[in-house]
Amino acid sequence: MPELPEVRTVAKVLKRNLLNKKITNIKIIYPKIIEPNSLDFNNLIGKRLTDISTKGKFLIFKFEDLYLISHLRMEGKYFIKSLNDKVEKHEHIIFEFGDLSVRYHDTRKFGRMMLTKNLNDYNSLAKLGKEPFEINKEELKNKLKSKLPIKELLLDQSIMSGLGNIYVNEVLFASKINPLKKGEDISLDNCQSIIDNSVVILNKAIEYGGTTIKSYTSSLGVIGQYQNFLMVHKREDKECKVCGSTIINIKVGGRSTYYCPKCQK
Ligand SMILES: [Zn+2]
Known part of the structure; x- marks a missing residue:
């Protein structure tokens, strides 16, 4: 199960590859990964990725005025592929950034995502305690x-x-x-x-x-x-x-x- 260091590692690599790129298309293959109270993911089309941060074990992708929150849970992973690469089994959400295709892959399907304008709308993120880096x-x-x-x-x-x-x-x-x-x-x-x-x-x-x-x-x-x-x-x-x-x-x-x-x- 990914923990904070693994989540930060994923954030760092995704940021290096995707920062300032614009979402050109989204494909949702398994919608249950998305929380029911999420904004429609189509709102992301045309938005630029302006930051990726982490809190606890959450990944937070900032797209201008929108936040995409992703929790990998047991087995969630991101892969960066080419636009034309075949969609593999267990790839549930696909974010296209021009000729790059970012695949959310999750064999157990326990991971969750939510798109929101306000981070506190995501309950499990809002009630997180401080990280060891911040607590006294x-x-x-x-x-x-x-x-x-x-x-x-x-x-x-x-x-x-x-x-x-x-x-x-x-x-x-x-x-x-x-x-x-x-x-x-x-x-x-x-x-x-x-x-x-x-x-x-x-x-x-x-x-x-x-x-x-x-x-x-x-x-x-x-x-x-x-x-x-x-x-x-x-x-x-x-x-x-x-x-x-x-x-x-x-x-x-x-x-x-x-x-x-x-x-x-
Ligand atoms: Zn000992």
Whole structure:
């Protein structure tokens, strides 16, 4: 599943190829990708792409006065092809920019898009918490007042946005925090450590083009390299790179949670 570093990588590559280009045509093959309260995508025809940004795991394409919001969810990808390339299976929405054809590809069809004039019209975007780059330790501590395990709370995008399962596992290891520790027991120092490690890990993952793991491969010919730096994620039964203990894998809130029982007490 693409997380913040992968989404930023996709944004960067799309921006490099498409900035200032005008949409000449749109083909909607599978309309259910589009949210029901979206503006009609035909409004995009003739509009120029003026920016691409990200918030949490959302891609935001700015077309003059319109925003196209895209959430890749499990398997969404963008491919840039030539106008005349054959439409392949799983290509659901096609944006034509002159002789370039940008294909939204999604094998699971869980991704969603919305066209709007106001970003706050998209509920799941409006209720996103701050990213680790913006939040401070007091704000984070306030949001963690809960009996739920810290692992589960950090996956809640309304508390802090941008960390998915891979990076929460890595951040908790780097912060020496047990994933089962209750949110309310996380100290102010722990909060600072979570924020600092999130920033370091996300920046490094962005630098390396994200993590290419199992289902997710970055589209557009970019292969993430961050999997080479993972300390605990997917390292069940392997030696901890810090203390040599065995990494274990448990389920927390239904998600695979990898940690070192010695480093993360
Ligand atoms: Zn260890």
